[in-house]
Amino acid sequence: MRKVFLILASVLAAAALVFFVGCKGGAGLGGTTIRFMYWGDTSEIQIIKTMVEKFEKETGVKVSAERAPSGPPYMEKVMTEFAGGSAPDVLFVEVNNFKEFASKGVLEDLTPYLEKDTTMKKSDFYDAIIDRFTVDGSLYVIPRDIAPICVVYYNKTMFDEAGVKYPKENWNWNDMLKIAKRFVKKDANGVPTQYGYVDDWPLWEAFVFSNGGAMVDNVKHPTKCVMDSKADIEAIQFRSDLINKWGVTPSPSQMTAMGGMGTSDMFVSQRVAMFMSGIWKTPLFRSQINNFDWDVVPFPRGNKGTIAYPTGGSGYAIVKSSKNKEMAWKLVTYLAGADGERKLAETGLSQPAMKKIAESDAFLDGKKPLNKKMLLKAVDYVKFEPLMPEWEEINVSMIAPAFDKIWNGKDKAAKVLKKIVPEINENYFSK
Amino acid sequence: MENEKKISKMKMSTQDAVWGYVFLSPWILGMVFFMGGPIIFSLILAFCKWDMITPINFVGMDNFVKMFSDMRFLHSMYNTFYYTIFSVPLGIIGSIMVALLMNQKWKSVRLLRTIYYLPSVTAGVASAIIWMWLLNPDFGLINYGLSILGIKGPQWMADEVWAKPAFIIMSLWGVGGNMIIYLAGLQGIPRQLYEAAEIDGAGMMQKFRYVTLPMLTPVIFFNLIMSIVWSFQIFTQVYVMTGGQGGPADSTLVMVLYIYQQAFKFHNMGYASAIAWVLFIIILLFTMLQFKISGGWVHYEGELKK
Numbered sequence: 007m008r009k010v011f012l013i014l015a016s017v018l019a020a021a022a023l024v025f026f027v028g029c030k031g032g033a034g035l036g037g038t039t040i041r042f043m044y045w046g047d048t049s050e051i052q053i054i055k056t057m058v059e060k061f062e063k064e065t066g067v068k069v070s071a072e073r074a075p076s077g078p079p080y081m082e083k084v085m086t087e088f089a090g091g092s093a094p095d096v097l098f099v100e101v102n103n104f105k106e107f108a109s110k111g112v113l114e115d116l117t118p119y120l121e122k123d124t125t126m127k128k129s130d131f132y133d134a135i136i137d138r139f140t141v142d143g144s145l146y147v148i149p150r151d152i153a154p155i156c157v158v159y160y161n162k163t164m165f166d167e168a169g170v171k172y173p174k175e176n177w178n179w180n181d182m183l184k185i186a187k188r189f190v191k192k193d194a195n196g197v198p199t200q201y202g203y204v205d206d207w208p209l210w211e212a213f214v215f216s217n218g219g220a221m222v223d224n225v226k227h228p229t230k231c232v233m234d235s236k237a238d239i240e241a242i243q244f245r246s247d248l249i250n251k252w253g254v255t256p257s258p259s260q261m262t263a264m265g266g267m268g269t270s271d272m273f274v275s276q277r278v279a280m281f282m283s284g285i286w287k288t289p290l291f292r293s294q295i296n297n298f299d300w301d302v303v304p305f306p307r308g309n310k311g312t313i314a315y316p317t318g319g320s321g322y323a324i325v326k327s328s329k330n331k332e333m334a335w336k337l338v339t340y341l342a343g344a345d346g347e348r349k350l351a352e353t354g355l356s357q358p359a360m361k362k363i364a365e366s367d368a369f370l371d372g373k374k375p376l377n378k379k380m381l382l383k384a385v386d387y388v389k390f391e392p393l394m395p396e397w398e399e400i401n402v403s404m405i406a407p408a409f410d411k412i413w414n415g416k417d418k419a420a421k422v423l424k425k426i427v428p429e430i431n432e433n434y435f436s437k
Numbered sequence: 438m439e440n441e442k443k444i445s446k447m448k449m450s451t452q453d454a455v456w457g458y459v460f461l462s463p464w465i466l467g468m469v470f471f472m473g474g475p476i477i478f479s480l481i482l483a484f485c486k487w488d489m490i491t492p493i494n495f496v497g498m499d500n501f502v503k504m505f506s507d508m509r510f511l512h513s514m515y516n517t518f519y520y521t522i523f524s525v526p527l528g529i530i531g532s533i534m535v536a537l538l539m540n541q542k543w544k545s546v547r548l549l550r551t552i553y554y555l556p557s558v559t560a561g562v563a564s565a566i567i568w569m570w571l572l573n574p575d576f577g578l579i580n581y582g583l584s585i586l587g588i589k590g591p592q593w594m595a596d597e598v599w600a601k602p603a604f605i606i607m608s609l610w611g612v613g614g615n616m617i618i619y620l621a622g623l624q625g626i627p628r629q630l631y632e633a634a635e636i637d638g639a640g641m642m643q644k645f646r647y648v649t650l651p652m653l654t655p656v657i658f659f660n661l662i663m664s665i666v667w668s669f670q671i672f673t674q675v676y677v678m679t680g681g682q683g684g685p686a687d688s689t690l691v692m693v694l695y696i697y698q699q700a701f702k703f704h705n706m707g708y709a710s711a712i713a714w715v716l717f718i719i720i721l722l723f724t725m726l727q728f729k730i731s732g733g734w735v736h737y738e739g740e741l742k743k
Contacts, residue, residue, distance in 0.1 A: 078681065082701045089489040089706075106704070110490045197575075258685065259574065259595030395488070399703035403509050407687040410597070414685065 039068045040333055043084060044098035045076035049289065049353045053346060061340045067333050081106065088112065095328035096337055099147050100320040101138050105393050108141050114324040115144040119335045125343055131359045134388050135319050141226065146323055148342040149359035151350065153284040153318035154384040155212060156305040159273060159291065160280045163298035164189065173303045175380065179244060182306045186254035189279040202254035204269045206283035208413060212305050213241035215314035215389050222392040230435045234427035242412060243419035250415035258413050284318055285381060288354040292374060302375040304384055317388035319359065357381050396434050404430050482710035489704050500711035510712065512687055513695040519601055520691065521668040524608040528664055529657065532612040536619035557614035561673035568607050569678055594678060597688035604689060607674060615660050622656035651736045658735045662724055669720050692716050
């Protein structure tokens with residue numbers, strides 16, 4: 007009997023030990039270490055590591071850089087750390103997930119830090135991205151890059167072979183449709199084998215903006231959803247027509263039929279002549295494409311001549327609860343500073359948020375895509391998602407399922423939008 | 438003398454009990470230390486509003502009231518019931534049939550048993566990806582098979598009508614796991630029962646109907662409960678195959694996926710916890726109901742019929 011209790015007691019003791027040691031692990035790291043959370047692909051990680059090492063050497067302060075996969079997994083990790091009361095000191099933030107933090111008062115106002123700083127000033131950066139990260143006069147994020155989603159990659163070789171002229175910078179939707187039609191090919195059974203145009207994911211925002219439409223009445227302080235406007239309906243219907251009326255863009259089910267082939271794979275394997283995304287596809291295309299020539303043009307204007315693009319972009323923020331704000335700021339200036347931005351520009355992955363580096367040959371490196379300089383103008387036309395934490399929920403739970411039916415050709419844009427917009431307004435804007 | 442014997446017997450049984458708890462301790466301790474806290478916390482959260490960043494607010498029954506008018510929640514419940522109603526019976530019939538086949542005295546039956554069991558030890562994400570290929574509308578194996586029969590297969594995962602049936606078909610992939618349990622059940626049926634039946638002149642079907650099936654009912658009962666519990670909690674396949682969205686057009690939005698979206702995409706921790714508890718209560722009710730009606734059809738050997 008005694009032996010049994012002895013075993014029981016030791017099992018309990020061991021479990022308790024594991025439990026308490028496990029608990030301490032998280033909290034014990036504070037002090038002189040700056041914790042920094044980010045996402046990124048392999049080349050970005052390398053750059054961030056270099057900057058962090060330089061920072062550690064020059065300041066003697068240790069940095070614990072924690073990486074999570076981009077998108078939902080990153081947000082899950084960050085939010086869980088906030089919830090657990092162990093938020094990092096420095097946070098990598100993107101223009102769209104910024105809405106999750108903007109109104110919650112958890113980020114430090116960086117305006118005074120930037121004013122005092124000698125290495126950078128506000129006017130170094132593009133106005134659009136500074137404006138996105140500024141809420142009611144306070145700047146919360148020091149931008150690293152801006153990524154207008156207006157980059158139409160096109161296959162020059164396919165254009166040459168088909169005898170089609172390359173798209174011009176001032177083209178509009180109808181020009182694009184005309185060009186796209188020239189590239190549609192079908193097999194003996196009428197199954198399409200080649201398409202004219204595809205976007206990276208359903209980028210309906212690009213159509214809405216360039217038709218003069220909008221998602222809400224006021225991006226910074228939205229009070230209602232306006233997607234039932236004529237401009238929005240026209241834009242969504244146009245994207246649906248590309249699929250269902252003209253057949254120049256694959257439908258979601260045709261995408262599935264391609265067996266897990268992503269939209270960018272379609273471009274690489276020459277099954278589509280034009281592919282729309284952001285500049286970040288450049289390193290991938292540089293390494294994967296070797297049997298045809300390609301370049302980029304900006305996304306076409308709307309038929310009424312409007313130029314406007316959705317955009318990505320990112321930067322660094324300091325969490326209010328940080329105990330080492332001065333050091334955290336210093337780290338931010340290393341990461342978002344000219345050196346780091348130049349290195350990033352050289353990878354071809356992104357357009358620096360600092361104007362002078364975007365205009366330098368670090369970004370305009372003379373390599374493909376040769377027409378990259380068009381992005382310097384494009385930044386003047388970028389628009390952002392509504393700055394409200396609920397937008398993600400509205401998008402996932404109301405817009406995406408309803409739009410599935412439009413893209414699959416089961417419903418018209420007008421019918422869907424006239425139904426869901428009042429519902430969105432009632433559920434999310436009635437307070 | 439008689440008394441002493443009794444005491445030592447009692448000691449024996451206490452000793453057994455203690456040993457039982459020792460062996461159970463990893464689970465009990467794990468439950469208390471790692472799950473106990475979150476379970477209690479989620480129950481509290483179910484009555485609160487919390488975005489993980491700003492302080493927690495008590496909102497009373499609001500979360501539960503909201504569910505009744507939340508069309509997406511109701512839809513996720515419909516999808517979950519739809520999946521359960523079809524996948525559970527099909528799974529049980531399928532695994533019994535496979536178990537009967539695997540109980541034959543064929544040469545390579547051991548190898549076949551292994552093959553049938555393999556999917557159960559394959560990681561969920563891996564099998565989801567295999568199924569994305571199998572269900573491919575153009576060159577997937579399933580539509581290829583149908584085309585041989587002269588049937589043009591549906592778009593499966595891309596079609597809101599066929600996406601749910603696709604997941605139900607996929608669930609049959611797991612029959613091997615339950616098959617093992619039925620196989621053990623089949624092999625535990627005493628030979629003399631069959632001999633007695635044969636003497637009475639019973640044929641194949643009658644032996645199955647009056648010997649095999651009744652003797653198998655406790656195993657069926659166990660599997661029924663477990664299958665229902667599991668199918669209400671379907672998540673991994675749907676998450677992987679629809680990119681966490683539950684599409685197309687919410688046709689595969691099941692309850693656990695909705696909980697995930699509410700919690701980790703929309704950061705409505707309170708509402709997500711409330712739904713999780715509703716799901717728990719639904720499962721609990723179903724399990725209790727089954728125990729209630731099990732007396733009518735489950736036959737235990739050695740049980741005294743009243």
